[in-house]
Amino acid sequence: xxxxxxxxxxxxxxxxxxxxxxxxxxxxxxxxxxxxxxxxxxxxxxxxxxxxxxxxxxxxxxxxxxxxxxxxxxxxxxxxxxxxxxxxxxxxxxxxxxxxxxxxxxxxxxxxxxxxxxxxxxxxxxxxxxxxxxxxxxxxxxxxxxxxxxxxxxxxxxxxxxxxxxxxxxxxxxxxxxxxxxxxxxxxxxxxxxxxxxxxxxxxxxxxxxxxxxxxxxxxxxxxxxxxxxxxxxxxxxxxxxxxxxxxxxxxxxxxxxxxxxxxxxxxx
Amino acid sequence: xxxxxxxxxxxxxxxxxxxxxxxxxxxxxxxxxxxxxxxxxxxxxxxxxxxxxxxxxxxxxxxxxxxxxxxxxxxxxxxxxxxxxxxxxxxxxxxxxxxxxxxxxxxxxxxxxxxxxxxxxxxxxxxxxxxxxxxxxxxxxxxxxxxxxxxxxxxxxxxxxxxxxxxxxxxxxxxxxxxxxxxxxxxxxxxxxxxxxxxxxxxxxxxxxxxxxxxxxxxxxxxxxxxxxxxxxxxxxxxxxxxxxxxxxxxxxxxxxxxxxxxxxxxxxxxxxxxxxxxxxxxxxxxxxxxxxxxxxxxxxxxxxxxxxxxxxxxxxxxxxxxxxxxxxxxxxxxxxxxxxxxxxxxxxxxxxxxxxxxxxxxxxxxxxxxxxxxxxxxxxxxxxxxxxxxxxxxxxxxxxxxxxxxxxxxxxxxxxxxxxxxxxxxxxxxxxxxxxxxxxxxxxxxxxxxxxxxxxxxxxxxxxxx
Numbered sequence: 068x069x070x071x072x073x074x075x076x077x078x079x080x081x082x083x084x085x086x087x088x089x090x091x092x093x094x095x096x097x098x099x100x101x102x103x104x105x106x107x108x109x110x111x112x113x114x115x116x117x118x119x120x121x122x123x124x125x126x127x128x129x130x131x132x133x134x135x136x137x138x139x140x141x142x143x144x145x146x147x148x149x150x151x152x153x154x155x156x157x158x159x160x161x162x163x164x165x166x167x168x169x170x171x172x173x174x175x176x177x178x179x180x181x182x183x184x185x186x187x188x189x190x191x192x193x194x195x196x197x198x199x200x201x202x203x204x205x206x207x208x209x210x211x212x213x214x215x216x217x218x219x220x221x222x223x224x225x226x227x228x229x230x231x232x233x234x235x236x237x238x239x240x241x242x243x244x245x246x247x248x249x250x251x252x253x254x255x256x257x258x259x260x261x262x263x264x265x266x267x268x269x270x271x272x273x274x275x276x277x278x279x280x281x282x283x284x285x286x287x288x289x290x291x292x293x294x295x296x297x298x299x300x301x302x303x304x305x306x307x308x309x310x311x312x313x314x315x316x317x318x319x320x321x322x323x324x325x326x327x328x329x330x331x332x333x334x335x336x
Numbered sequence: 337x338x339x340x341x342x343x344x345x346x347x348x349x350x351x352x353x354x355x356x357x358x359x360x361x362x363x364x365x366x367x368x369x370x371x372x373x374x375x376x377x378x379x380x381x382x383x384x385x386x387x388x389x390x391x392x393x394x395x396x397x398x399x400x401x402x403x404x405x406x407x408x409x410x411x412x413x414x415x416x417x418x419x420x421x422x423x424x425x426x427x428x429x430x431x432x433x434x435x436x437x438x439x440x441x442x443x444x445x446x447x448x449x450x451x452x453x454x455x456x457x458x459x460x461x462x463x464x465x466x467x468x469x470x471x472x473x474x475x476x477x478x479x480x481x482x483x484x485x486x487x488x489x490x491x492x493x494x495x496x497x498x499x500x501x502x503x504x505x506x507x508x509x510x511x512x513x514x515x516x517x518x519x520x521x522x523x524x525x526x527x528x529x530x531x532x533x534x535x536x537x538x539x540x541x542x543x544x545x546x547x548x549x550x551x552x553x554x555x556x557x558x559x560x561x562x563x564x565x566x567x568x569x570x571x572x573x574x575x576x577x578x579x580x581x582x583x584x585x586x587x588x589x590x591x592x593x594x595x596x597x598x599x600x601x602x603x604x605x606x607x608x609x610x611x612x613x614x615x616x617x618x619x620x621x622x623x624x625x626x627x628x629x630x631x632x633x634x635x636x637x638x639x640x641x642x643x644x645x646x647x648x649x650x651x652x653x654x655x656x657x658x659x660x661x662x663x664x665x666x667x668x669x670x671x672x673x674x675x676x677x678x679x680x681x682x683x684x685x686x687x688x689x690x691x692x693x694x695x696x697x698x699x700x701x702x703x704x705x706x707x708x709x710x711x712x713x714x715x716x717x718x719x720x721x722x723x724x725x726x727x728x729x730x731x732x733x734x735x736x737x738x739x740x741x742x743x744x745x746x747x748x749x750x751x752x753x754x755x756x757x758x759x760x761x762x763x764x765x766x767x768x769x770x771x772x773x774x775x776x777x778x779x780x781x782x783x784x785x786x787x788x789x790x791x792x793x794x795x796x797x798x799x800x801x802x803x
Binding site: 181182183184185186187188190192193194198209210211213218274275276310321325 | 657
């Protein structure tokens with residue numbers, strides 16, 4: 068009931084945005100979209116509900132950038148949440164990194180769902196814009212900025228090029244895993260990454276199940292000698308990434324150790 | 337009464353000082369060791385609390401002689417660059433933080449246990465200094481007017497706070513913020529109470545005991561994140577006490593979950609489902625509801641581990657969903673296509689029929705314990721005591737999905753204290769699956785929505801770890 072009431076209250080602005088997407092979209096689609104966004108779990112459960120199975124979600128995530136940005140910039144708190152949802156689904160990291168000021172936004176926005184141990188059951192939870200944006204950052208970058216602009220700046224201060232961040236590549240691979248063509252495209256893009264990022268994506272991608280061991284070994288075998296030497300040595304090789312900065316030694320150590328194992332001769336005959 | 341409490345400590349006539357008038361009374365009470373003192377004598381002159389008044393007490397009297405007033409710490413507030421407020425355990429997503437002052441002894445009786453008193457917990461990051469502001473003492477006699485009165489606080493691990501204050505109208509107000517000269521230890525530390533012994537020199541030179549503040553203090557590995565509930569600090573700091581590196585701290589916190597006996601900050605045992613057999617009857621899914629109501633589903637336990645790590649400033653842990661695969665690895669069930677329902681049974685279950693059921697994919701007839709689906713008159717599957725969960729020998733074991741935690745490429749199952757499962761995602765999934773799963777259920781008869789179970793755990797990854 069709560070979700071439905073909310074869906075009606077912010078349906079108009081959303082319908083305007085949806086109208087730009089599809090001639091058939093309208094108030095009903097907007098209401099459906101909001102209701103369905105509300106059952107998209109946050110944190111690491113993003114892919115439990117397939118947007119392709121939800122017509123309204125499929126429409127809304129195609130919202131043009133201008134309309135999406137207008138929702139974030141001019142909409143009420145709930146519409147700002149919808150704009151964040153669209154940007155997150157579209158994987159527009161540059162936009163997400165440009166709206167960190169919303170970490171100060173404590174107005175209630177779209178609720179989210181917690182999956183339970185029971186079939187088809189979800190528990191609706193309320194959240195603020197700041198909480199939602201924090202969870203989006205956690206999903207894409209693996210770090211908790213804790214609804215704090217200060218914390219965000221501390222962790223993301225040196226980030227100038229989101230395409231060079233390792234963690235988002237793992238997220239992209241995960242989201243594409245049921246689409247072999249999309250997976251292949253992402254893996255091709257990974258091969259074009261700078262070496263100091265590529266080795267980490269291949270290593271962590273393998274340990275997350277997105278690369279086979281031969282695939283990972285192949286990528287790593289093509290690294291230049293200086294990079295390989297740096298991996299085998301104690302040099303600072305990990306990219307200046309929020310995830311590595313937050314986890315300090317552990318993630319760095321694990322990534323390097325796993326990569327060294329993959330660079331060593333395989334025991335398989 | 338404890339030393340330092342106003343009116344006590346050899347001040348027989350209650351004028352705030354210890355002088356010859358009080359010595360006269362002391363001598364009248366001096367009956368020697370082992371002789372029970374009268375309540376009146378013991379209350380004032382039994383300095384060591386052994387219920388007599390003897391020469392040992394006389395030594396204490398000598399130390400107190402000349403004191404020009406009595407002082408008792410009344411309140412203080414913790415502060416500093418690495419100070420973090422602690423939130424009250426509550427079931428909602430926005431629990432309030434404990435307020436200030438963090439120590440309040442309104443009736444100046446030497447503790448913070450009475451009505452109107454309180455002692456709140458606080459948190460700091462290791463190897464940082466503790467700041468104290470709003471420090472006030474009660475003073476008798478109330479007509480003293482003094483300035484630049486030295487104040488000294490002595491805490492554990494070599495921490496000392498020094499400052500000065502002004503006495504007026506029976507109150508000593510310490511100026512500004514006092515910062516400990518030494519930092520906290522460079523490890524996680526659990527101070528059940530961080531005792532600070534306060535001394536004040538009303539005469540500017542001779543310090544006399546002025547009470548002890550005793551606040552719970554949680555010293556964390558790094559900058560705390562997340563909801564910062566008291567129980568998250570309590571569990572994590574207690575478990576990782578003494579750790580100064582991240583992975584050992586993670587290991588220590590995980591150890592706290594493996595004995596299936598986890599306490600919240602109030603000493604209550606936390607449980608997995610408790611006496612609830614139907615998962616759907618347990619409506620607590622989050623760490624905050626778990627520590628508040630003391631039990632929850634698996635989602636609450638996975639969340640609790642993540643929150644305990646986050647309050648230690650250890651991020652990067654992931655909330656992982658385990659679900660049966662619906663990608664075609666398992667043959668379609670005999671109900672619907674695609675399969676609308678699927679889940680698993682956590683060990684142990686007994687399979688009693690050799691009679692093939694109606695569905696080849698799920699040959700054993702199974703009645704879910706909560707009649708969520710259709711029920712067979714003669715099921716083939718019986719729930720047995722199995723894998724114990726947190727404070728629960730035989731928790732609910734029929735699920736559609738399960739929640740665990742991934743940290744640094746390892747998988748932990750806090751609900752059952754199992755793990756970590758290591759290796760690649762496939763390897764970890766297989767290890768969890770072989771250890772926990774008795775079978776997979778799906779719809780075996782579409783017309784009745786009755787369930788069936790696949791008993792064998794196949795040599796393939798059948799669960800799906802969402803990441």
